[in-house]
Amino acid sequence: MPTVERQAPIGETRSVVIGTAGHIDHGKSALVMALTGTDPDRLKEEKARGITIDLGFAHARVGGTNLAFVDVPGHERFVKNMLAGVGGIDAVLLVIAADESVMPQTREHFAICRLLRVPRGVIVLTKSDLVDADTLELARLDARELVAGSLLAGAPIVAVSAKTGTGLDALREALARLAETVPLHGEGGAPRLPIDRVFSMRGFGTVVTGTLTSGTIRAEDELIVLPSERRVKVRGIQVHGAAHPSASAGRRVAVNLGGIDVGEITRGDVLTRAGAFEATRRFDVAIDLLSDARPLRHGTRVRFHQGTTELLGRVALASAADDADRAAADLAGDGDQAESQNDRRRGREGLAELKPGGRAFARVRLEAPAVLTRGDRFIIRAYSPAVTIGGGRVLDPHPARTPIRTVAAAARFARLDAHSPSPGDGDADAVLAFVEERRAAGLGLDAVARRAGVTDAAAVAIANALGAAGQVVVIGQQLFSAALVRTLENKVMTAVADHHRGTPMSEGLPREEARERIFSLAAPALFDEVLRRLEKEGKLSGRDRLAQPGRGVSLTPEETRAQEALDRVFRDAALAPPDLAAAAASASVPMPVAERVFKLLLRQKMLVKVDTLVFHAQALERLKQEVVALKGKGPGKVDVAGFKERYGISRKYAIPLLEWLDRERITRRVGDARVIL
Numbered sequence: 282m283p284t285v286e287r288q289a290p291i292g293e294t295r296s297v298v299i300g301t302a303g304h305i306d307h308g309k310s311a312l313v314m315a316l317t318g319t320d321p322d323r324l325k326e327e328k329a330r331g332i333t334i335d336l337g338f339a340h341a342r343v344g345g346t347n348l349a350f351v352d353v354p355g356h357e358r359f360v361k362n363m364l365a366g367v368g369g370i371d372a373v374l375l376v377i378a379a380d381e382s383v384m385p386q387t388r389e390h391f392a393i394c395r396l397l398r399v400p401r402g403v404i405v406l407t408k409s410d411l412v413d414a415d416t417l418e419l420a421r422l423d424a425r426e427l428v429a430g431s432l433l434a435g436a437p438i439v440a441v442s443a444k445t446g447t448g449l450d451a452l453r454e455a456l457a458r459l460a461e462t463v464p465l466h467g468e469g470g471a472p473r474l475p476i477d478r479v480f481s482m483r484g485f486g487t488v489v490t491g492t493l494t495s496g497t498i499r500a501e502d503e504l505i506v507l508p509s510e511r512r513v514k515v516r517g518i519q520v521h522g523a524a525h526p527s528a529s530a531g532r533r534v535a536v537n538l539g540g541i542d543v544g545e546i547t548r549g550d551v552l553t554r555a556g557a558f559e560a561t562r563r564f565d566v567a568i569d570l571l572s573d574a575r576p577l578r579h580g581t582r583v584r585f586h587q588g589t590t591e592l593l594g595r596v597a598l599a600s601a602a603d604d605a606d607r608a609a610a611d612l613a614g615d616g617d618q619a620e621s622q623n624d625r626r627r628g629r630e631g632l633a634e635l636k637p638g639g640r641a642f643a644r645v646r647l648e649a650p651a652v653l654t655r656g657d658r659f660i661i662r663a664y665s666p667a668v669t670i671g672g673g674r675v676l677d678p679h680p681a682r683t684p685i686r687t688v689a690a691a692a693r694f695a696r697l698d699a700h701s702p703s704p705g706d707g708d709a710d711a712v713l714a715f716v717e718e719r720r721a722a723g724l725g726l727d728a729v730a731r732r733a734g735v736t737d738a739a740a741v742a743i744a745n746a747l748g749a750a751g752q753v754v755v756i757g758q759q760l761f762s763a764a765l766v767r768t769l770e771n772k773v774m775t776a777v778a779d780h781h782r783g784t785p786m787s788e789g790l791p792r793e794e795a796r797e798r799i800f801s802l803a804a805p806a807l808f809d810e811v812l813r814r815l816e817k818e819g820k821l822s823g824r825d826r827l828a829q830p831g832r833g834v835s836l837t838p839e840e841t842r843a844q845e846a847l848d849r850v851f852r853d854a855a856l857a858p859p860d861l862a863a864a865a866a867s868a869s870v871p872m873p874v875a876e877r878v879f880k881l882l883l884r885q886k887m888l889v890k891v892d893t894l895v896f897h898a899q900a901l902e903r904l905k906q907e908v909v910a911l912k913g914k915g916p917g918k919v920d921v922a923g924f925k926e927r928y929g930i931s932r933k934y935a936i937p938l939l940e941w942l943d944r945e946r947i948t949r950r951v952g953d954a955r956v957i958l
Contacts, residue, residue, distance in 0.1 A: 295345065295346045295347070295460055295461075295463065295465060296346070296347045296349065296466075296531050296532045297346055297347070297348055297349070297371045297372060297459075297460045297463045297531070298349045298351065298369060298370045298371050298372075298492050298531065298532075298533060299348055299349070299350050299351070299370060299371065299372050299373065299374055299402075299456070300350075300351040300352075300353060300370035300372075300373050300374070300399075301313065301350065301351070301352050301353055301373070301374045301376055302353065302373050302374065302375050302376065302387075302390035302391060302393070302394055303375060303376035303377060303378075303386065303387050303390055304377075304378070304381070304384035304385065304386040304387045304390075305386060306378070307376050307377060307378035307381065307384070307387070307407055307408075308376060308378055308407035308408055308443055309352055309353070309374075309376045309407075310337065310352050311407070311443040311444075312374070312376060312405060312407055312441065312443050313337070313339050313350045313352045314339070314443070315441075315443040315446070315449055316339075316341050316348075316350070316449065316452070316453070317339040317340060317341040317350060318339075318341075319339035319340065337351075337352035338350065338351060338352070338490070338533060339352065340521045340522070340533070343453050343456055343457045343460065344457045344460070346457065346460040346461075347521060347532075348456060348460065349492075349521065349532070349533040350374075351370060351492070351533075353390075369475065369491070369492030369493075369494045369588065370399060370492070371400075371401070371463045371531065372399065372400075372401045372402045372403070372459055372463065373394050373399045373401075373402035373403075373433075374402065374403055374405055375387075375390070375391060375394070375402055375403070375404045375405065375424070375428070375433065375436075376405050376407055377404065377405070377406055377407070377420060377423070377424050378406075378407050378408045378420075379406045379407065379408050379409045379411065379412045379416065379417050379420045379440065380408050380411045380412050380416070382419065382420045382423045382424075383420075383423045383424065383427050387427070388427065389668070389669050391427060391428065391431075391433075392571055392669055393660055393669055393672070394433075395431050395432070396569060396571075396658070396660055396669075396671065396672030396673070397658045397660065397672065398432065398658055399432065399433075400432050401432065401433070401436070401459055401462060401463070402433050402436050402459070403436055403437055403438075403439060403452065403455050403456060403459055404424050404428065404433065404436050404437070404438040404439070405438075405439055405440075405441055405452060406420050406421060406424065406438060406439070406440040406441070407441055407442070407443060408442065408443075408444075409440040409441060409442050409447060409448060410442040410444055410445050410447060417440055421438055421440075424438055425438070437455045437458075437459075439451050439452045439455050465531075466495075466529065466530035466531030468496070468497050468529045468530060469495075469496070469736045469738060470495040470496045470530075470735075470736040470737075471495065471496045471553055471554045471557030471558065471730075471736075471737075472493065472495065472496030472497060472498045472502075472504070472552070472553055472554055472557075473493070473494045473495045473496060473551060473552075473553050473557070473558065473652075474489070474491045474492075474493050474494070474498065474534065474536065474551065474552040474553070475491050475492070475494065475549070475551055475588035475589040475590070475652075476489045476490070476491045476546065476547070476548055476549065476550045476551065476552060476589055477490060477491045477492075477548055477589045478490040478491070478548065479543055479546050479547060479548065480543065481543045485516070485517070485537050486516070486537065486538070486539065487537070487538045487539075487541055487542060487543050487546065488535055488536065488537050488538070489535070489536050489538060489546060489550075489552060490533070490534065490535045490536070491533075491534065491552070491589065492531075492532070492533055492534075493528055493529065493530050493531065493532055493533075493534050494530060494588075495530045496529075496530060496553075496554070496557075497527055497528065497529045497530070498515060498518060498527060498528050498534065498536060498552070499515065499518075499526060499527040500515055500516070500517060500518055500526050500527065501514065501515060502514070502515040502554075503555075504552055504553060504554060504555070505552075505553060505554065505555045506538075506541065506545075506546055506550050506551070506552055507550065507551045507553060507558060507559075507560050507652045508550070508551075508560035508649075508650040508651070508652060509545065509546075509550065511540070511541050511545060511546070512540060512555070513538045513539060513540045513541045513552070514538070514539040514540055515536055515537070515538065515539075516537040516538065516539045517536075517537040518534060518535070518536055518537070519534065519535040519536075519537075520532050520533070520534055520535075521533070536552065538552075548589050549588075549589050549590040549591060549592075549651075551588070551652040553652070556727060556731075557730075557731065558652050558654060558731060559652075559678070559679065559731050560650035560651065560652050561647075561650060561651060561652075561653055561678050561679055562646060562647045562648075562649070562650050562651070563644065563645070563646050563647075563679075563680065563682075564644070564645055564653055564675055564676075564677060564678045564679070564680065565599075565642065565643070565644050565645075565675075565676045565677040565680045565685070565694065565697065566642070566643055566644075566645055566659070566673045566674065566675055566676055567602065567640065567641075567642055567643075567673045567674050567676055567694075567698050568596070568635065568640065568641055568642070568643050568661070568671055568672070568673040569639075569640050569671055569672060569673055570635050570636070570637055570638060570639050570640070570641075570670060570671040571637065571638070571669065571670055571671050572637050572638035573637065574637050574663075574668075574669075574670035574671060575637070575663070575670070576634045576635060576636055576637060577596065577598070577634060577635040577641075577670065577671065578598075578633065578634045579596075579597060579598040579631065579632065579633055579634065580595055580596070580597060580598075581595065581596050581664075582594070582595050582664045583595070583596055583661045583662065583663065583664060583670070584661065584662040584663070584664060584667060585645065585647060585651070585659060585660075585661055586659060586660040586661070586662065587651060587653060587657055587658070587659040587660075587675075588652075588657070590651050590652070592647045592648060592649050592651055593647070593648045593649075593664070594645050594646055594647035594648055595645070595646050596643050596644075596645055596661070597643055597644045597645075597646065597685060597686075598631060598632040598633070598634070598635060598641055598642075598643050598686075599631055599632065599641070599642045599643055599644060599685040599686055599690055599691065599694055600631060600632050600641065600642055600686070600690070600691040600694060601632055601635070601639065601640070601641050601642075602640040602641060602642065602695075602698070604632075604691055631685070631686025631687075632686075642676070642685075642691070642694035642695075642698070643685075644680065644685050653675050653678040654675065654678050654731060654732070654733075654734035655675055655676060655677060655678060655708070655711065655732060655733050655734035656674065656675065656734040657674070657675040657678075657734070658672065658673070658674050658675075659672055659673060659674075659675065660672040661673075675734075676694065676697040676698060676711070677697055677711070677715070677732070678731075678732060678734075679731075679732055681718055683718075693714065696710060696711070696714055697710075697711050697714060699711075708733065709743050709746055709747055711733060712724075712729055712733050712740075712743050712744075712747065712760075713747055713752055713753065713762075715728075715729070715732055715733070716747075716753055716760045716761065716762050717762045717764075717765070720762070720765060720802075721761070721765065721769070721800065721802055721803035721804065721807055722802065722803070722804055723756070723759035723760060723761045723803075723804045723806075723807060724759065724760045724761075725758050725759055725760075726740050726741060726744060726758045726759075726760070727740075727758070729743065729744065729760065744760055747760070751763055754766045754810070756804075756806045756807060756810045757806055759804055759806060759807075761804075761807055766807075766810075766811060766814075769799065769800070769803075769807070769811050770811055770814065770815055770820075772799050773795060773799060773811060773812070773815060773821070773827070774815065774820060774821070774829075776790055776795060776798065776799060777789065777790045777795075777821065777827050777828060777829055778829065781828070781829060787826070787881075787884070788823070788826045788828060788884060788885070789823045789826035789827045789828030789829075790826060790827045790828070791825070791826055791827075792812075792823075792824065792825055792826065792827055795808075795827055796808050812827070839874060840874060840877065840878055842870075843868070843870040843874045843875060843878045844878045844881065844882065846868035846869070846870055847864055847865070847868055847870065847875065847878055847879065847882060848882065848887060848897075849868070850864045850867050850868050851864065851882075851888055851895070851896070851897040851900075852897045852899060852900070854897070854900075855897070855900045856896065856900055856904065856928050856930050856934055856938060857929075857930050857931075857934055858894060858895055858896050858897070858900075860895075861875060861876070861879055861895075864879075879895075883895070886898055889901055891937050891938065891941045892937040892940070892941075893937075894934065894937055896938075901941075904928075904938065904942075905942070905945065905947055908942060908947055908948065908957060909947060909957065911957055912957040917956060917957045918954045918955065918956055918957065919939075919948065919954065919955050919957065920953060920954040920955070921935055921936070921939065921953070924938075924939060939955060942955070943955070946958060
């Protein structure tokens with residue numbers, strides 16, 4: 282497998298990925314080379330023009346930590362390449378040339394890091410050998426002013442010269458201290474490798490590189506490339522140029538893939554486990570617009586960047602964050618009753634445009650699929666000119682196709698945004714919202730992990746916590762809203778009570794009728810669980826027919842007499858029963874009453890329908906016993922003529938009865954006779 286990054290011994294307890302940021306020609310690549318001994322500018326054009334065009338990678342060991350550097354281009358034309366490199370970094374080296382101080386691309390790169398919530402970094406004043414002490418101090422003040430109020434407000438500022446080596450040791454010490462603050466990456470969760478480079482090497486085939494953001498990749502793993510869904514096999518793995526049997530989250534890795542050609546994979550694709558993530562074109566977000574950006578209008582076409590992905594899409598604004606919070610409070614019953622008509626109208630009609638420096642909720646529709654999950658941070662740039670205008674966080678990667686410019690939708694956005702958990706931490710409130718939106722279809726635990734951006738173990742923990750709180754009902758691997766389950770229980774009990782009132786001669790509501798009427802769109806397990814819960818609580822009984830306990834058939838005195846009379850007529854008729862009209866006349870029962878009682882006797886299986894004839898169950902049972910007894914008294918056969926003669930019945934009754942005996946596996950037809958089994 283090819284050497285992608287400089288080889289160094291592995292075995293340290295920590296691996297930190299650091300991205301550079303800064304204006305063109307401020308010395309980012311020279312600084313990385315001075316720290317690592319590796320020139321990150323690998324392209325011929327980069328060598329010829331003296332600028333970084335695409336991502337470069339290098340590695341150094343500082344103390345007990347592996348530092349993997351992602352060097353990004355500073356030229357405004359290559360900011361999209363810069364964005365592909367900063368998605369998975371743990372810290373940033375904000376590079377500012379002391380002789381030029383803060384420049385336009387410095388501000389844009391820093392704005393990107395701020396929008397992506399890069400949590401830590403070091404500010405480096407390069408080319409310090411070219412300026413005097415006063416100029417260096419001015420650059421230091423400009424840098425401190427730039428990062429004021431951000432996560433880098435307290436970051437160390439180190440002046441260096443890549444040319445003379447001045448300050449490099451101090452920078453290494455600052456990086457070592459910074460590395461100690463980076464938490465160890467957990468190995469749980471599905472592997473997720475956003476691909477930033479693809480190439481082919483003789484003897485190895487297709488190789489991809491990237492920063493593994495979660496999980497572990499092992500040699501011989503069967504993985505999938507999204508969004509193409511191509512299945513691949515991991516032939517080999519390198520970490521910092523050395524072959525390894527596996528690589529865990531937080532490392533720069535190179536992966537040799539089998540089963541796919543270079544032309545079938547590209548930057549922006551994601552290497553992962555089948556079923557762990559799902560590509561999407563439509564998702565809900567919270568957006569922060571930069572204060573120096575133009576207003577963002579509803580429906581604006583933008584350039585969307587997440588991880589190594591760059592796609593075009595449109596932003597459908599839903600509501601301002603403040604309006605959504607008010608809508609959520611209002612729907613919860615805590616809103617100000619004196620809310621103005623303008624506020625209500627804005628909640629119904631949605632946000633027309635987002636002002637600079639504002640925050641809003643929106644639905645993004647991409648022109649091609651991206652691999653996203655809840656908590657992913659992203660950047661948006663204007664379509665033309667391509668400048669960074671804002672960024673945000675994915676709230677729901679797979680929302681239902683519902684309106685977003687309503688008061689209810691605004692409240693939903695506020696609910697999904699509550700607590701603002703870090704990517705991967707998950708959010709029980711959001712999971713509950715997802716479950717409620719799925720209604721009777723339910724939400725699987727695997728879908729919880731994919732949609733909420735959590736590990737399988739975390740999905741189980743969230744489900745258990747919501748279940749213990751009485752907010753969800755867990756049935757197998759499916760989650761259902763507890764409120765919905767209670768509603769369905771009430772609907773079943775209402776339907777059963779209505780059935781008892783409307784048809785007092787019925788033993789109860791047919792089970793399948795209840796399923797079709799109330800649970801037609803529900804997961805099959807939900808129907809069984811609702812009935813089980815009702816039966817356990819003593820509110821329901823019966824299997825084929827659902828009834829209230831102690832509530833059976835309710836007959837009038839006339840119907841009771843009719844039941845006894847019809848039962849006697851069919852029992853006495855034995856194997857030559859009359860039709861219903863004749864039976865009613867014989868029993869002196871009015872036909873309307875006879876019809877109702879006749880259906881009851883059939884449901885109770887006191888009467889049994891055989892083809893178009895109806896026999897008393899006792900007569901059929903006696904027939905079975907007598908035919909079975911014939912086997913030991915003769916040849917063990919019976920024909921139509923003998924059957925008619927034995928029971929004194931006509932062919933009208935004999936044929937259906939013999940066929941019924943065949944179906945009951947008492948006899949088997951062989952030619953013109955039947956063999957008794």
